[in-house]
Amino acid sequence: MVRRSVRTASVVLACAAAMSAAGTTTAMAQTPARGTACTTSQTIRITGLSFQPPAVYPGQSSEATATVLNCTGQQQQAGAQWMGRWIGSSPGIPAGCPVIDPVILQVNLAPHAQGSSSIGYLVPSSCTASALVVTVEIIQNGAIIAERSATLVIK
Numbered sequence: 001m002v003r004r005s006v007r008t009a010s011v012v013l014a015c016a017a018a019m020s021a022a023g024t025t026t027a028m029a030q031t032p033a034r035g036t037a038c039t040t041s042q043t044i045r046i047t048g049l050s051f052q053p054p055a056v057y058p059g060q061s062s063e064a065t066a067t068v069l070n071c072t073g074q075q076q077q078a079g080a081q082w083m084g085r086w087i088g089s090s091p092g093i094p095a096g097c098p099v100i101d102p103v104i105l106q107v108n109l110a111p112h113a114q115g116s117s118s119i120g121y122l123v124p125s126s127c128t129a130s131a132l133v134v135t136v137e138i139i140q141n142g143a144i145i146a147e148r149s150a151t152l153v154i155k
Contacts, residue, residue, distance in 0.1 A: 038071030044078055044109065044138050045069045046148045051134075055153035059125035062152050065118040066136045070109035078140040079104040080117035086129040087151075096126030107138070121152065129154050 038045050048067040056062050070076045083102045088094030100121075109115050121132060131151050138146040 038069065042071045042145070043140060044076055044107070044146055045071055046136065046138060046146045047114070049134075049136060049148040049150045051150055051152045055155055056123055057155045058123050058127050061120050061122040063118055063120045064134045064136070064150060064152070065116050066148065067114060067116050068107060068109065068138060068146070069114050070112055073111045075111060076107075076109045076140070078107045078109075078138050078145070080107050081137040081139055082117075082119045082134065083137070084121060084132055084134045086127070087131040087133060088129050094127065094129040096124060097129050098124065098127075104139070123152075123154055127154070 045068065046066055047069050049064065051062045051064050053062055064082070066080060068080070081102055081104045084100035086094050086097040086100075088097075093099065103119065105117050105119070107115060107117055117136065119134075121134070123129070123132065131153055133149055133151050135147060135149040137144045
């Protein structure tokens with residue numbers, strides 16, 4: 001697995017079969033998220049991960065957004081590693097779907113602040129997958145401290 005650090009506010013990937021992805025990471029206001037509790041051992045917690053729109057046809061794109069919370073009273077920096085996997089009727093990558101390389105976007109959070117990291121996925125018109133499962137891992141000091149997955153339905 002190849003890991004790349006991305007220091008810009010956005011990143012664009014071009015994959016072989018016209019697959020593209022755009023990502024951003026945003027630190028939001030220093031307001032604690034309501035209804036989100038942290039355990040005493042957590043530094044950063046993923047409070048949500050979703051696609052907008054949640055379902056697309058081949059040839060369309062969707063944006064995955066992870067919402068994260070700094071559980072501490074100190075500034076936190078971490079990486080949000082995005083990984084995608086096509087789902088089809090048989091094992092392996094479905095016909096017409098490109099390999100998706102992992103991408104790391106930096107996340108900077110003020111004390112007790114909520115922020116987000118987003119990345120866009122285009123489903124090539126030739127892709128025969130029925131879904132795209134995206135996983136985001138929050139990495140800090142070389143360790144995965146939080147992880148969540150979401151599924152994009154392909155109509």
